Amino acid sequence: MTDLVIRPLVAGEEHLFTSMPDPLPGVPKNDYAGGIAAGGYRPERTWVALRGGRVVGRAAWVLPPGAVGRPWLEWFDLTVEPEVGAALLRAAHAALGGPTLYHAAVPPTWRDEPAVVPPMAAARLAGLVEQGERVRFAWTGTPREVSPGRYTFRPAADRAEIVTLVARIAAPQILTGTETARAVAGVDLGTDPLAWLSGPPRTWRVALRDGEPVGLAAAAGDACYPMIAYLGLVDPDALDALLADAVAVLRAGGAEEVVADADAYRTGVIAGLERAGFRPVRARITFTPA
Structure with missing residues (x-):
């Protein structure tokens, strides 16, 4: 993990989150920029892993205004080894007061999609446990x-x-x-x-x-x-x-x-x-x- 930097964003750095290409562009997701504007996403709850100045992992916890619970991990992408993602999650969990729920949005055929493997493996390494799968139909x-x-x-x-x-x-x-x-x-x-x-x-x-x-x-x-x-x-x-x-x-x-x-x-x-x-x-x- 040489030259790896893991940290939350600060206000005005939202472009770092969106600079990472979406590994799963076909999966419907909530818009990050729109979520920042609405207050559900916040820079201090958005973490990135940078290697050589390039974003190789990103995670965004969301908590809509007025929500009664804790933030949950809604967006987690990783293009490098799962250990980097696990380190990102552990650092963020420490800052956020402990691990939270993670709702991983993946293609319905996710078992045949290589891009879903690193984030899910990272979540397990960070101590999260898979509990169930729900499928959205349209x-x-x-x-x-x-x-x-x-x-x-x-x-x-x-x-x-x-x-x-x-x-x-x-x-x-x-x-x-x-x-x-x-x-x-x-x-x-x-x-x-x-x-x-x-x-x-x-x-x-x-x-x-x-x-x-x-x-x-x-x-x-x-x-x-x-x-x-x-x-x-x-x-x-x-x-x-x-x-x-x-x-x-x-x-x-x-x-x-x-x-x-x-x-x-x-x-x-x-x-x-x-x-x-x-x-x-x-x-x-x-x-x-x-």
């Missing part, structure tokens, strides 16, 4: 024609109905942005979605079988972008029809793209998203302090 185009079969759909009657149905659903199939909800507001999107999703009850769709509610979806067109923020089922067979209904509602509201997140291990949910015309655009692997 839908563009026209709704797939799905026969509702024995299901019908309507807007939720009120908040009380949403709360009642959420209590019946032990493990929602789709939770979009759950990591952000927990980190920013301390909210568990799976058990208390209304604490995070502020849209009116009519944006929630209820699936019914023989007049009884068997599924619930938040077609959140008024979020940062159109998404299926929550989808949970009492009747698993309602997945395809409820997905089609939620997409159709969002499309009727003007959406040209709809996103949805699912845990990578839920192969049945992922198959349902793909049948509905969704395609994977990003995976997010969470690392936690040991």
Whole structure:
């Protein structure tokens, strides 16, 4: 590590962060310059590793204004050996009061992408532990024609109905942005979605079988972008029809793209998203302090 310099940025040095070419340009990320302007990213929470004056590693911790938790590592790129990245993380952790969560944004086919190996190996060397993988899907185009079969759909009657149905659903199939909800507001999107999703009850769709509610979806067109923020089922067979209904509602509201997140291990949910015309655009692997 001869001539290696590891340090945080100071105000006015943001260009150092952006001087490093993005090793994964196809992965959707939050804009760094925009994050600096909004206050989520800050120079003192942005660290770089320089070798010969050139940035060979960079890491940016984000904490949106008003967030209740600690900053989390949102952006970590490395073009050299993992030991350099581990040294960067250890130095930053010491300055930030200890290790934090790391949400690694990678291609959905990340196991075949060499650029993801050094940062993830560095995170492990620095004492972070891989905890889980979630995949972001995006839908563009026209709704797939799905026969509702024995299901019908309507807007939720009120908040009380949403709360009642959420209590019946032990493990929602789709939770979009759950990591952000927990980190920013301390909210568990799976058990208390209304604490995070502020849209009116009519944006929630209820699936019914023989007049009884068997599924619930938040077609959140008024979020940062159109998404299926929550989808949970009492009747698993309602997945395809409820997905089609939620997409159709969002499309009727003007959406040209709809996103949805699912845990990578839920192969049945992922198959349902793909049948509905969704395609994977990003995976997010969470690392936690040991």
